Amino acid sequence: xxxxxxxxxxxxxxxxxxxxxxxxxxxDASKAAHEAGLALEKEKQIDAxxxxxxxxxxxxxxxxxxxxxxxxxxxxxxxxxxxxLKKAEDLALRAAEASAxxxxxxxDTVAEVYFQRKQYAKAVETQKQALAEGLEGHSKTAYLEKxxxxxxxxxxxxxxxxxxxxx
Numbered sequence: 001x002x003x004x005x006x007x008x009x010x011x012x013x014x015x016x017x018x019x020x021x022x023x024x025x026x027x028d029a030s031k032a033a034h035e036a037g038l039a040l041e042k043e044k045q046i047d048a049x050x051x052x053x054x055x056x057x058x059x060x061x062x063x064x065x066x067x068x069x070x071x072x073x074x075x076x077x078x079x080x081x082x083x084x085l086k087k088a089e090d091l092a093l094r095a096a097e098a099s100a101x102x103x104x105x106x107x108d109t110v111a112e113v114y115f116q117r118k119q120y121a122k123a124v125e126t127q128k129q130a131l132a133e134g135l136e137g138h139s140k141t142a143y144l145e146k147x148x149x150x151x152x153x154x155x156x157x158x159x160x161x162x163x164x165x166x167x
Contacts, residue, residue, distance in 0.1 A: 030060030038069070046082060049073075067095035068106045075113045088113045104130045104137035108147060120155035127151050 037052030053073075056066040071091035074084045092110040099106045107130035114123035127148040131141070 026059045027063070030056040030063045030066065032056075033059060034063060034066035034069070037066070041073070046079065050082075061094070062098040064095040064098035064103065064106060067091045067098060068103075068109050071095060071113060072109045075109075075116045085113065085117050089117065099136070101129070102135055104132075104135040104144065105139050106137070107135070108137075108139055108144060111147065111151060115151050115154060118154075118158075120151060120158050123151040124148070124155050 033052045033056035037049040037056065040046075040049035040052060050070075053066055053070040056063055057070070060066075068091075071088045074082070074088035074091065078084075089110075092106070092113045095106045096103075096110050101107070107126055111123045111126035111130060114120070114126060127144065130139070131144050131148060
């Protein structure tokens, strides 16, 4: 009996469980669900990947990495029938809030979602923020500048065609 109790205590500790908290720590479980979703996406199991990302966000609504990736997926890489720009915008803005608007990768996603929604002025302004010095993230400056140019060109074309520029 003593060995069984010791095994249970060790297993509980290994899983991150505590007597007062019967669930694993939400951020760790959220990160694991997000990573599982990434693996499923690579295997083209899109519905399962989405379910994992939804689970990750439910476990930790401030998991900005998952919010950001899911937003990019819905706006850019999802198969046509699964693109959802409204939800992508919501997720991207939540990722920006969760990262305190200080992550250039997240800001690039927000800008790309605005671009996809044809809100070119917002895309340009947000990408300017992404290019600011001192932000966290892995995006290379050359990539961010290429994105900025794409957004500026779309805004210029819209203005030339007489379309209303977005505020």
